[in-house]
Amino acid sequence: xxxxxxxxxxxxxxxxxxxxxxxxxxxxxxxxxxxxxxxxxxxxxxxxxxxxxxxxxxxxxxxxxxxxxxxxxxxxxxxxxxxxxxxxxxxxxxxxxxxxxxxxxxxxxxxxxxxxxxxxxxxxxxxxxxxxxxx
Numbered sequence: 001x002x003x004x005x006x007x008x009x010x011x012x013x014x015x016x017x018x019x020x021x022x023x024x025x026x027x028x029x030x031x032x033x034x035x036x037x038x039x040x041x042x043x044x045x046x047x048x049x050x051x052x053x054x055x056x057x058x059x060x061x062x063x064x065x066x067x068x069x070x071x072x073x074x075x076x077x078x079x080x081x082x083x084x085x086x087x088x089x090x091x092x093x094x095x096x097x098x099x100x101x102x103x104x105x106x107x108x109x110x111x112x113x114x115x116x117x118x119x120x121x122x123x124x125x126x127x128x129x130x131x132x133x134x135x
Contacts, residue, residue, distance in 0.1 A: 002094065002119050004029045019108055023098040026115065030094035037067050058130035062087065083125035090118045 004025040011021045040063045049057035065084030068076035077084050093115065101111040 002026050002090070002115055003033060016102070019112065020102050020105070023101040023108065023111065026094045027098035027102075030091045030098075034066075034070070034091055034095065037063070037070055040067070056130075056133055058083070058126040060133075066091075081129060083122065083129045086118070086122040086125040090115075090122050093118055 004022070006025045006028060008021070011025060014021050014024060016024075047057055047060055049055055050060070059081070061081030062084050065077040065080035065082075066088060068074075068080060069084060069088040074085075077088070097111055098115070101108045
């Protein structure tokens with residue numbers, strides 16, 4: 001669930017080991033996503049699960065929830081999609097803690113472990129919200 005979208009070949013110019021490149025990729029990817037949240041308002045909403053199956057997907061409302069979290073409106077974020085709380089926490093972790101792992105190699109393993117745990121918690125939250133919405 002850790003979001004990375006910078007191709008590995010583009011990261012080759014970073015003359016560090018693969019794990020530190022991953023930390024860099026996570027941090028930059030999350031920062032770009034958070035920066036792009038205001039632009040999402042101009043993109044038309046399309047939910048393939050809703051269109052094809054007639055049911056909302058686990059991520060329905062995430063964009064609105066992240067926009068609300070950006071303005072510290074926890075109530076609106078919770079109403080849009082409660083799982084956005086854990087996704088927002090994952091973004092904060094990736095933006096602020098991952099860079100620390102770049103410069104402090106001894107914490108790199110712990111940061112990776114916590115990142116995997118937060119990713120699993122986010123996926124669990126998304127699935128729990130989805131199941132509750134389907135009931």
